[in-house]
Amino acid sequence: MSRNLAFQLKKIRQQRHLSLDDVAKATGVSKAQLAQIEKGEANPTVSTIWKIAAGMRISFSSLLQSPTAHFMKYSSKDALHVDEDEGRYRVYSIIPYNPERGWELYKIEMEPGAFSRSEAHTEGVEETVTVIQGQAIISAGEMHELLEEGDTLVFSGHQPHEYKNTSEKLTILHLILQYK
Template sequence: MKNETDFICKTIAKNIKKIREDQKLSMDQLASISGVSKSMIGQIERAETNSSISTLWKLASGLHVPFTALIEQSKEHVMRVDKESVNIVKNEDGLFRMYPYFPIDENRNFEILYIELDPGACSHSEPHATGTEEYIIVFGSTLELTIGEEIHEIHSGDAIYFTANEPHSYRNKTKETLTMINIISYA
């Protein structure tokens, strides 16, 4: 029971601190708008005390967030993604299919995409913002990757990294479906 209580206290501490900081509030400001003392807020944010429901309600009201925002776990420690559950993005002819398994969000500056290119498929990409990097691992066939004017052939099992601040395109010139993992890291 103690471990469960400690976990809940740590979750509440993390959530309150994050919400307060996201709203650019000091502990003094939160104390003023919630009616909870600064020293109590400090103890809660350090997970040194088991807060009463009344105190948590005051903090939630002061922060203008639902009560559950203070007690919910931010993310699962394990997240399984089934291909069928991912929103597929296709080009016009349907020969290039992209599955954003892990889209970018406020907690990470990268995304992980699973991509399928049927024989003859081609997709062009405009330059990304300066500092954007792409990491690609190819499976099943050979990818022809054009970066600016340079053409690279990446064979099954091989990988490539490049800065993506110039036009680039992906092409499958083979007779087999090509799959690749594309990790895009944003500055």
């Protein structure tokens, strides 16, 4: 996060051939703090960000947006997980939510017969479920669907919904939660 700021500020400053003193004068933010920010070692307040954006005549987005390409590994070893249905329904967070991205990815393991029910999420949540292995019945509101290996279902999460493993083997799902 402060990485973005660090990168963007330094980039803009150098594009304009300005020194830290120049920026300090233009924005009213101290040189020391600007240096910290550019090194990604600072955690500035909104008022500081405002002063920088205003002084540099740029928008927030151009300050906060991530540089460009990512190359980021999420290890399954680090994946947090939550159990339901007495440990027979297990949810692993693969990619956690990120305000820039707007969605998150889970892996779900369901023992034979395992079951989970979710209350309606907040408005504007869309669920995308893919069956990696096994099969499952997904219900949302009045709708029901049997999904087999390779099948994917998309539905609105703002209604109560259920996941059930109807097969005799372990079922594995990938679940993408997209927030409006």
